Amino acid sequence: MGYIDNILFVIVLAAGFGYFAINVKKLIRNIKLGKDIDRYDNPGARLGNMALIALGQSKMVKRPVSGFLHIIVYAGFVIINIELLEIIIDGIFGTHRLFGFMGGFYSFLIGSFEILAFLVLFAVITFLIRRNVIKLWRFVHSDLKGWPKNDANYILYFEIVLMTLFLVMNAADGYLQSVGADHYAKAGAFPVSGLISGIFEGMDYNTVALIERIAWWLHIIGILVFMNYLYYSKHLHILLAFPNTYFANLKPKGKFRNNETVTNEVKLMMDPNADPFAAQPVDENAAPSKFGASDVQDLNWVQLMNAYTCTECGRCTSSCPANITGKKLSPRKIMMDTRDRLEEVGRNIDKNKGTFVDDGKTLLFDYITPEEIWACTTCNGCVEACPVNIDPLSIIMDLRQYLVMEQSAAPTELNGMMANVENNGAPWQYSQMDRLNWKDE
Known part of the structure; x- marks a missing residue:
């Protein structure tokens, strides 16, 4: 019978990790749909970012209450799952508390795990109260409804169940050790589960x-x-927060990336020796160039990874001056829409055997409206507020660039300003001959 248990355990383990590997492969495939961008410079600064922000939770604690509770859940869940190694070995080989030979150190570990499990339960219940009883503004905002809202609650319920099972397992184990039951040699300390092990008094072994x-x-x-x-949850940031902070933009937040095609054209215009009519080399195999982005394939892979990393915490939206003043823009919704569209494109590719078939939809218009992106003040408040260095503004700017340079669909005021810059060399409508008159005043 013992061998059957071991074989069944190996099958369950292989199925779990096998399906996880399939999802990871799909995740990497979807992220690679984005355009290439070089984020491999300055590895020292990038490692520092990752250590400080992803591991050290430095931006999370800017809001002390939620930050402290998140650290408890984060640290507790990661550390408690160290015992997963022992469970896997015990399950494969039919042993029980294999690492019990470590004596006092093992007791210290199990005792620490139990205290952390209790703290995790406390933190998770507090999170549930904040979301569903107190109903903090960023958790009941109009962009967080349906699946995103339910998903957050599901994961909290899940953590309660896992921590409870851990403590019940230890409570029963500790009781069986105390009565000298077969196969339950004394190993570990149970400071929390020991308080409930009394419920087993009088029960058959x-x-x-x-x-x-x-x-x-x-x-x-x-x-x-x-x-x-x-993979299906906002909690994918548990895995992606580390690469996301490593590959984050290291340049000053106010510095925007120039469009290479426009830059080359400007340089050509400013070079007195260049022939503007000279034929430029054309790669016949290259895809048609597009200014800005209208769909997820036009964004770069870091932006797509940002979308998968989004924790949907709403710190960005609660810091957005456009949203606070009643505009439609929500940086959180920008990231959620990008992820939803990317998932839709991924399913399209799966359905069509590895090839994307035009479905008549785009990220811009079908998911994100022009009204939303033109409400943005480009203040970078959302970027600064994000606890894992996500950059919604970069997506907004790429969508804007598409509207302006591909669709000529900028607001009237902006079109007037750009026409003046093109014709007069300044945003105001006067002759270029008069642009220096201010110095005589």
């Missing part, structure tokens, strides 16, 4: 052992399910 085994199986299966749920 076999019943308690069954409860321990059921909790053990549900705990490992729950972790595997949680791991595979990440």
